[in-house]
Structures are given as C-alpha cells and as structure tokens.
Amino acid sequence: MPERDTLIETRALTKRYPGVVALNAVDFDLKAGEVHVLFGENGAGKSTLISMLAGATPPTSGTIRVEGAEVAFQSVADARARGISAVFQEFSLVPTMTVAENIFLGDEPKRGPFTDRRGMVRRARDLFAELEFDIDPTMMVALLSRAQQQMVEIAKAFHADVSILILDEPTASLTDREVEHLFKVVARMKARGVGVIYISHRIQEFERIADRITVLRDGAKIGTVAMAETTEAQLIEMMAGRAISEIYPQIAAAPGDPLLEVRGLKAWGVKGVDFEVRPGEVLGIAGLVGSGKSRCFRALMGLLPVQGGTVALRGADVTGAPTRKIMDAGIYYLPPDRKNEGLQLAFTARDNLAQGIMIGKETRFGLLPWKEMYAEADAVAEQVELPPAYRDRLVAQLSGGNQQKTLFGRGLGKDYDVYILDEPTVGVDMGARAAIYRLVQRLAEAGKAVVVISSDLPEAMNLAHRLLVFSHGRITAELPKAEISEAAVLAHFFEG
Structure with a gap:
C-alpha cells in the first residue's frame, strides 16, 4: 500500500x-x-x-x-x-x-x-x-x-x-x-x-x-x-x-480397564451418550459451542440435573450424586470460567491452592494445620510452575495464565483418579499452555484418567489418545489416535 x-x-x-x-x-x-x-x-x-x-x-x-x-x-x-x-x-x-x-x-x-x-x-x-x-x-x-x-x-x-x-x-x-x-x-x-x-x-x-x-x-x-x-x-x-513440537508433549499411553462408564446419559442439551474413561490415557472431547460436550460432563459432575442414563465410577453408581460426593469418590472437575466458578479472586494464589488441600485436614478440635497446608500449597505451586513471586499476590492481580495454573493446582491438592479439564487453557498464552500440557502429560503417565474438553481443535487433537466428537447433544465419532486429523474431526462436527 x-x-x-x-x-x-x-x-x-x-x-x-x-x-x-x-x-x-x-x-x-x-x-x-x-x-x-x-x-x-x-x-x-x-x-x-x-x-x-x-x-x-x-x-x-x-x-x-x-x-x-x-x-x-x-x-x-x-x-x-x-x-x-x-x-x-x-x-x-x-x-x-x-x-x-x-x-x-x-x-x-x-x-x-x-x-x-x-x-x-x-x-x-x-x-x-x-x-x-x-x-x-x-x-x-x-x-x-x-x-x-x-x-x-x-x-x-x-x-x-x-x-x-x-x-x-x-x-x-x-x-x-x-x-x-x-x-x-x-x-x-x-x-x-x-x-x-x-x-x-x-x-x-x-x-x-x-x-x-x-x-x-x-x-x-x-x-x-x-x-x-x-x-x-x-x-x-x-x-x-x-x-510447535515443543509445545505439545508426546504423552505415553498405557490405558487400563474403564474407570468411569457412562451409559445413555441425558441432560439438558445432552441426548443420550455412551462412553468410557480409562486410566493412563487422555480422552479428548471436541465439538462446536453448544454441541453438548461441556453440558455432558457438568451433568456427570452433578452440576446439571441428570434426566436419564447412568454414571458408574469403579462400578459404583454415582448418577446424579452431589458434586462433593463425586469429588470425594475421586473425580476432579476444572471449570471453564476460572473467575466465576473456580477461584477466590480476593484471596492469594497460595490461599487458593490451600483450599484444594484443606478437605479432611481438620484436627481433632476442628482447627486447620495452616503451616502444613501452606507447605503443601508451595509444593503444588512448584508442580504447576507458578513462580514464588506470584504466590502471595491476590489472584485477581495475576495474569490469565497464572490464574489458570492456580486453578489447575487446586486439583493437585488431593489424589484424584479422574481429571476432567473443561477448556483448560482458555484465555492463556502459549507459554502457560505449554506448562499446562506438561501437567496433563504427568497426570496421564502417572496412571490418572484425563479428559480434555476443548473448543481449541489443535489442542484436543494433539493431546488426545482417543477423541470423542460431540454434535447436537450426541457423540458422532470416536477416533483412535491414528485416525485423528482435522478433516476427520470436522467431518463429524455437524452430524447428529
């Protein structure tokens, strides 16, 4: 010009x-x-x-x-x-x-x-x-x-x-x-x-x-x-x-027997879906906004009413159970809206991490061992690569990437078996994404079951060992790693 x-x-x-x-x-x-x-x-x-x-x-x-x-x-x-x-x-x-x-x-x-x-x-x-x-x-x-x-x-x-x-x-x-x-x-x-x-x-x-x-x-x-x-x-x-090859890690897969089994699950916007979640692998979930992919897992977690079907964890029926009971049974859900659903913005990052640790920590007199909890919170902060200079800052003052690391860290305060990560890198830069992807790798390779729900198609494709495609409230495809490609995924986005 x-x-x-x-x-x-x-x-x-x-x-x-x-x-x-x-x-x-x-x-x-x-x-x-x-x-x-x-x-x-x-x-x-x-x-x-x-x-x-x-x-x-x-x-x-x-x-x-x-x-x-x-x-x-x-x-x-x-x-x-x-x-x-x-x-x-x-x-x-x-x-x-x-x-x-x-x-x-x-x-x-x-x-x-x-x-x-x-x-x-x-x-x-x-x-x-x-x-x-x-x-x-x-x-x-x-x-x-x-x-x-x-x-x-x-x-x-x-x-x-x-x-x-x-x-x-x-x-x-x-x-x-x-x-x-x-x-x-x-x-x-x-x-x-x-x-x-x-x-x-x-x-x-x-x-x-x-x-x-x-x-x-x-x-x-x-x-x-x-x-x-x-x-x-x-x-x-x-x-x-x-x-880019250094952004997405190569995650080793050693899937075990199904840990979480969902059969005919129905909820608002979810029209009867069947799938399994296995330890030792990353299950990717893709679909357009409004496809039902997030609503499915929110219903599974007790955050939306279940209208039909069953959810079983290690064979035990947890269908429609309260969210706290589902978490106590071993499932952690990372919400997509960190500010309104995930973090206490007026608390420090260390306090937010400690909140993920405190359940079950009460002493005989109902008191909390804060010194012990803060030490554990610092250990979690190291795992999520949250720099020491940011740990005593109010979460509201942190960048999106460090807020997301803090939210992720709350799920590492206890030993969960299943990690459901709903839009785990929303609004964060590529450096923070790479750190979060390394956490996903460590969880899966440690034998945890990891579900990654993402509107970012390259993210879902590059992390997943198996990929479920949602459209109009239904699962329209289940793709193994060898068959995951952009063309294959997009072909199922508008079915259902």
Missing part, C-alpha cells in the same frame, strides 16, 4: 516502569482497510502498545503518528477525537445504566434541552440490527451475561466515528455464532477503509480475519508477517521462541 494509506504508526515506541521495560522500541503501522493482528504471550507488550495507541497510557519515548501527523495523546478522549476507538478486555460499562445509555454515554441525542431517550433506544436497536447482535437496548447492563456485555462494548465502539478500531480479545466470551457476526462486521468496516488492530490468543481465527500479524515477545517486536505467507507453526515459533 502507498504511504498515504497508513492510518497510524509508531517509531521506537517505548514504555518503562520502575525496573521493567514493558515495551522496547517497537515500530508498528496500520493501513486503511486491513486487520493487523498483535500476537504474543501474556506480558509480551500487546496491552501496553494498544493502551498507548488508545490514549490510556503515555509512552516513555518514541513517537506515534496518525495519518502522518505526530500526536501526543493526553487521554482516551484525545484518541477518540482522532478516530481511535478501543474495546479492552476489562469492560468500561456502567452496570446500573441501560444498554442504550451506555452506548451513548457522553454523546446523548437531544430533543431541545432534553435527552431524546426514545431516539437513543431506536438508534441502539438499529446499531444492534446492523451488528446482528440480539440485545435489548432497554435492559440494565448488570442483568446481561458477560457475552452480552462484550457485544455492548463492541457496539459502543462501532457507534463512534471510527477510523481505527482496537479489539482486545473480542471473541473470548462469544459463541461461534456471535463470532461469525463479529467477523462479518469487521469485514464491512474494512470495506469502508477502517483499520483494525486485533488481539487474540485464538490463533485459528487469524487465517479468517488477519491481513498482517506482528509478533511481540518480552516487550520487543519479533517481526511482522503477511498472513497469506505464514503458517500457524511459524507464528507459534516466533511467539514462543520454540517449535
């Missing part, structure tokens, strides 16, 4: 904090009508870069140019005045206001001296219709799901007169259908000449949406490549500094 098509560019952009260089002399540019992906592990500098481009953080040194003119943003409002709008991971919505009020906050339509509330709702409806998002503009934001709040944030950004749009993990809370809608909207924005800076850990999205990709590592730029001229394996090697 000619230089005049450059919307925004940086030269030697640097951000220093006491003792830390968060971004080191990074050159970056965005062209009109392109999607430029920023890719890297947590702590690579992606968020630091976009916070400076969006006016939220001033650089320590270096320059930012918008359409050729050097700028020095004093605030987010400054950046918005130059056509830059950002949707960050942490939402900026006011929960006690309606959807429409949030979208037009600070830019309310007027009828004379008064706010035109009907007009505001009407314009919000038109905006959601364009985006193909099913949201009621009169709803209070506090009553929306996280996915719906994500859609409101996106709509808020699109409402502005935008020429540069920054999307930070925009699909993390969206269903596959909602992702499709978002991609269509991004395509329309590109056609209008809008430039999009896109951050995601979902590397499988890049082929569909990216024109160019800039890879950051440890605050430095590793390189910029055209999506059409690179591969997933090359991107992972640039990001992690090691080949």
Whole structure:
C-alpha cells in the first residue's frame, strides 16, 4: 500500500516502569482497510502498545503518528477525537445504566434541552440490527451475561466515528455464532477503509480475519508477517521462541480397564451418550459451542440435573450424586470460567491452592494445620510452575495464565483418579499452555484418567489418545489416535 494509506504508526515506541521495560522500541503501522493482528504471550507488550495507541497510557519515548501527523495523546478522549476507538478486555460499562445509555454515554441525542431517550433506544436497536447482535437496548447492563456485555462494548465502539478500531480479545466470551457476526462486521468496516488492530490468543481465527500479524515477545517486536505467507507453526515459533513440537508433549499411553462408564446419559442439551474413561490415557472431547460436550460432563459432575442414563465410577453408581460426593469418590472437575466458578479472586494464589488441600485436614478440635497446608500449597505451586513471586499476590492481580495454573493446582491438592479439564487453557498464552500440557502429560503417565474438553481443535487433537466428537447433544465419532486429523474431526462436527 502507498504511504498515504497508513492510518497510524509508531517509531521506537517505548514504555518503562520502575525496573521493567514493558515495551522496547517497537515500530508498528496500520493501513486503511486491513486487520493487523498483535500476537504474543501474556506480558509480551500487546496491552501496553494498544493502551498507548488508545490514549490510556503515555509512552516513555518514541513517537506515534496518525495519518502522518505526530500526536501526543493526553487521554482516551484525545484518541477518540482522532478516530481511535478501543474495546479492552476489562469492560468500561456502567452496570446500573441501560444498554442504550451506555452506548451513548457522553454523546446523548437531544430533543431541545432534553435527552431524546426514545431516539437513543431506536438508534441502539438499529446499531444492534446492523451488528446482528440480539440485545435489548432497554435492559440494565448488570442483568446481561458477560457475552452480552462484550457485544455492548463492541457496539459502543462501532457507534463512534471510527477510523481505527482496537479489539482486545473480542471473541473470548462469544459463541461461534456471535463470532461469525463479529467477523462479518469487521469485514464491512474494512470495506469502508477502517483499520483494525486485533488481539487474540485464538490463533485459528487469524487465517479468517488477519491481513498482517506482528509478533511481540518480552516487550520487543519479533517481526511482522503477511498472513497469506505464514503458517500457524511459524507464528507459534516466533511467539514462543520454540517449535510447535515443543509445545505439545508426546504423552505415553498405557490405558487400563474403564474407570468411569457412562451409559445413555441425558441432560439438558445432552441426548443420550455412551462412553468410557480409562486410566493412563487422555480422552479428548471436541465439538462446536453448544454441541453438548461441556453440558455432558457438568451433568456427570452433578452440576446439571441428570434426566436419564447412568454414571458408574469403579462400578459404583454415582448418577446424579452431589458434586462433593463425586469429588470425594475421586473425580476432579476444572471449570471453564476460572473467575466465576473456580477461584477466590480476593484471596492469594497460595490461599487458593490451600483450599484444594484443606478437605479432611481438620484436627481433632476442628482447627486447620495452616503451616502444613501452606507447605503443601508451595509444593503444588512448584508442580504447576507458578513462580514464588506470584504466590502471595491476590489472584485477581495475576495474569490469565497464572490464574489458570492456580486453578489447575487446586486439583493437585488431593489424589484424584479422574481429571476432567473443561477448556483448560482458555484465555492463556502459549507459554502457560505449554506448562499446562506438561501437567496433563504427568497426570496421564502417572496412571490418572484425563479428559480434555476443548473448543481449541489443535489442542484436543494433539493431546488426545482417543477423541470423542460431540454434535447436537450426541457423540458422532470416536477416533483412535491414528485416525485423528482435522478433516476427520470436522467431518463429524455437524452430524447428529
């Protein structure tokens, strides 16, 4: 593209904090009508870069140019005045206001001296219709799901007169259908000449949406490549500094007799499934969002009502038993939503790990041996590769990867026989993923039964010794290791 098509560019952009260089002399540019992906592990500098481009953080040194003119943003409002709008991971919505009020906050339509509330709702409806998002503009934001709040944030950004749009993990809370809608909207924005800076850990999205990709590592730029001229394996090697073969371990399989047997299991969205889980192997579970793959195992764990069928652990019937009883019998379930279902965000990582240890630790007088438990928690922290510097931090202050390691560690506080891992690497970078995959390897090779439920198809395929494919609430295929391929799995995604 000619230089005049450059919307925004940086030269030697640097951000220093006491003792830390968060971004080191990074050159970056965005062209009109392109999607430029920023890719890297947590702590690579992606968020630091976009916070400076969006006016939220001033650089320590270096320059930012918008359409050729050097700028020095004093605030987010400054950046918005130059056509830059950002949707960050942490939402900026006011929960006690309606959807429409949030979208037009600070830019309310007027009828004379008064706010035109009907007009505001009407314009919000038109905006959601364009985006193909099913949201009621009169709803209070506090009553929306996280996915719906994500859609409101996106709509808020699109409402502005935008020429540069920054999307930070925009699909993390969206269903596959909602992702499709978002991609269509991004395509329309590109056609209008809008430039999009896109951050995601979902590397499988890049082929569909990216024109160019800039890879950051440890605050430095590793390189910029055209999506059409690179591969997933090359991107992972640039990001992690090691080949993809070093990310997914080769897990030895020594499967024993079935430990967990499920027959005709029915629950909401699950239409009668049969399968077995064996010790010494990894059972992969794949399927689209809404396929029933997660609901099946939530019902098995007593988190959803069982409507029919049986679940037997070592021959003993545990169908519909309370979750605590199922865990006491030897099954651990790692939930997909670590913040709402898995972790105590206001506690330290060490306290969270200790919670996985404390059951059955009470003394004769009902007291807990905290010194002993913290020593065991530190041993678990070593297993999950959680650095000592992070163990006394509040979990809410940790990166997604270290939060996920902490959640994983809670399951290592006791000796379980079956580990059901529901989206075990959601929202974490490749470095943390590699550490979690090593844990999966150690569990399986120690003779544990490991179930990996994942919407990330390469993850499910590379870890599994056997793979079950779910579609429309049913199991549509069971593939042994030798038959697992992307084509084979995708062929069964829409059956049932």
